[in-house]
Amino acid sequence: MDRVKRWCMVAGLVLAAGALPARADLTVGATAPDLVLHALDGHDYSVAGLRGKVVIVTFWASWCEPCRAELPRLSQFARQHAAQGVVVLGFALDGTDSLPQVRAMAASLSFPVGLLGSAWAGEYGRIWRIPVSFVIDRSGRLVYDGWKDSGQPIDDGKLSEYVVPIL
Numbered sequence: 001m002d003r004v005k006r007w008c009m010v011a012g013l014v015l016a017a018g019a020l021p022a023r024a025d026l027t028v029g030a031t032a033p034d035l036v037l038h039a040l041d042g043h044d045y046s047v048a049g050l051r052g053k054v055v056i057v058t059f060w061a062s063w064c065e066p067c068r069a070e071l072p073r074l075s076q077f078a079r080q081h082a083a084q085g086v087v088v089l090g091f092a093l094d095g096t097d098s099l100p101q102v103r104a105m106a107a108s109l110s111f112p113v114g115l116l117g118s119a120w121a122g123e124y125g126r127i128w129r130i131p132v133s134f135v136i137d138r139s140g141r142l143v144y145d146g147w148k149d150s151g152q153p154i155d156d157g158k159l160s161e162y163v164v165p166i167l
Contacts, residue, residue: 031140033047035089041112043112047089053085054135054136055135057134063094064131069153075109087111088110090113092114131146131153132151143163
């Protein structure tokens, strides 16, 4: 995505910030909202359909530098803990014009990726800051709410604090 398109997208998100709530009213410990990833591989993955697994939902974009730092770490973690039931779902905020870049990034990841389609992610709210991630336990409860974090990518410390204990 060129700089003008990127600027327009960011400006649109900023302008929309006054019109829509910044985030959904999620509650850690409550049932996580369902969300369906229509992955580039042609499969659909629903948060509710993954009960029994530990699910990390992450929102990112191909042009986002902090996302580029987070995605390989999440991919490595998912690969290392797949046998323990960890599943990562990657929702890209890119438009269809950036599909080649998204596909290129997804090719190096160990988890399914799909385009979100808009900045609105159902009960997770309007995705106004990226990367932002959420962790859901095996019974479908929200364990980690990325909106309440400082906006930094998920790192080893957060994975150790929020994911490892529920494996």
